[in-house]
Amino acid sequence: MANIREIAEAAGVSITTVSRVLNGHPYVKEEKRQIVLETIERLEYARNMHAVHLSKGFSNMIGVVLPTISLPYFGELLEGIAEEAAKEGVHFSLYQTNYQLEKEIFALEQLKQRQVDGLIFCSKAMSDEALLDWRETGPFILCQDSGEQHFATVSIPHKEAFRLGLDFLIEKGHTKIAIGLARKNGMNSHFRLKAYKEALAAIGEPYREEWVFERSLTITDGQKLFSEWKGMEEKPTAVFVANDQVSAGIFLEAQRHQVDIPGSLAILSCDNQPISEVLGISTIEINIKEMGKRAFRLLQKRIGGAGPEKLTVPYKLIKRATV
């Protein structure tokens, strides 16, 4: 509970000198430095960071805005961020939104109030236009692509990655391909749908609304998707879904119903989570953790005053047993 003044008095130096020692500044006689260090030790002094933050104007604390931590995608992203942040001695606070607009606004208000130095949006419900109004509030970056030139972003080229998967299925002889998307209106889904339509056009197949499954996020969604597939009059021969949880659900349910994979149904997904390896599911590896790391570094640069850079993260096809 001692403060810097008491340390200064006890050590017989000025507050300024104590502060210099605390911050590792040069120009302190070694002798005095030792006295100060001993006094700090003896009185069990610790800086009050609230005062440091007020004085310096920042807190080395960033905010991470995400819908939920229980989806592996966000868990991995967060791990990447956390790893880099720890390396730099930066703290982070979590803002769970559940895709609610008001929660995102809440996070932005915290930024305005300096509760955090900057914000990483792992996903957002807010439109680019609405977010643009907060541009002057403080530094933030997005973990998704955006046409808005004022936003710094790090993203996966979802359209290209999804096309890679589609082309792989086509190469394997599939023309009747269904897809599963996470959220109908999300940006990722938008780009995936675009890739899907383009791939269909390239092989002269018609686009069928009923072959686009939506709200496919969890293992349970995958199971449901399989049931729907099973009940179809004309069945697609391949299904390409947005994440490994969903493909795992499809795969396990197919096994239970003795449906031959990939004979009767080829399964492909995105992510390359551990579960896809365990089950032997073919997938497009997307290094989410790496995206998290880059996101952190990008935000740091942005906080430092750099312009709105746009970065991408590499991806690749992992061939396993379900295609």
Add this chain to the structure above:
Amino acid sequence: MANIREIAEAAGVSITTVSRVLNGHPYVKEEKRQIVLETIERLEYARNMHAVHLSKGFSNMIGVVLPTISLPYFGELLEGIAEEAAKEGVHFSLYQTNYQLEKEIFALEQLKQRQVDGLIFCSKAMSDEALLDWRETGPFILCQDSGEQHFATVSIPHKEAFRLGLDFLIEKGHTKIAIGLARKNGMNSHFRLKAYKEALAAIGEPYREEWVFERSLTITDGQKLFSEWKGMEEKPTAVFVANDQVSAGIFLEAQRHQVDIPGSLAILSCDNQPISEVLGISTIEINIKEMGKRAFRLLQKRIGGAGPEKLTVPYKLIKRATV
């Protein structure tokens, strides 16, 4: 960027009055309140929280110390904490330790520096004795049982819960029971091992070191565990592991090897994560999220000056197809 002084000047009132409006204090004439509110709106004023924190002496920010967020156990615990925290308008910061002592000490130092108002240890590597030295540093609670009377704790009665599972297996006719533990030296493992030995004694079975699997945490560990089981001369007829990831690994590998479950091997685990439901694995439900909620509330009480309470969380047996 405007500060409270500018607002006061622009509104023609004192700083004190602006502060009163900001904090919703009574005794402000409605007329003045309106002027202040308008001025705040007009100048897009937002409080600098660093100053508020310094002035008040606390920040409504707590720290959550956990080994990793990528294990579902900690993810759920965190969700419970996050949910309650959001309800109370409390922020939280994450300290990932990877079970490293120095990372835990780091978190405690942050507490000492007031970076956070309090700490929730979701798990700890530090001994009770060592942690005791930090007792005066600031409020913290543990999400595990501790004999140390000075620590506030919320815990699952692991010994009783594990015994419930063992008795269930015994009731089903099993006497050759193997178990899988997470970390050999963790408190949870300690209590589970105790329950195991007591249950064996109760049915007159000898304790065999080789039937206690350690470091069983992930789905991959489960697969390995199955392989070891398969290679055994004398095979246990049932295996009871510490979490659903492990049982899922065992189950999937057993399926692959066409081993009859539960005929040749009964599988039971703890947690009741979604994956256990999907695969139909019998498990002991442990409501981790509820523990998170209680942990948060306990810490709040502790920060408020309450004594070191000890709480427990309920558990129950979920019968499915693997026993």
Add this chain to the structure above:
DNA sequence: CTGAAAGCGCTTACAG
């Protein structure tokens, strides 16, 4: 109901 003033505990030009 209202405001002047002290206080929270640091950092950092500035002058020596």
Add this chain to the structure above:
DNA sequence: CTGAAAGCGCTTACAG
């Protein structure tokens, strides 16, 4: 190398 002093932007007794 060293220190007195101003400044960061709030809150809160205290006196009216």
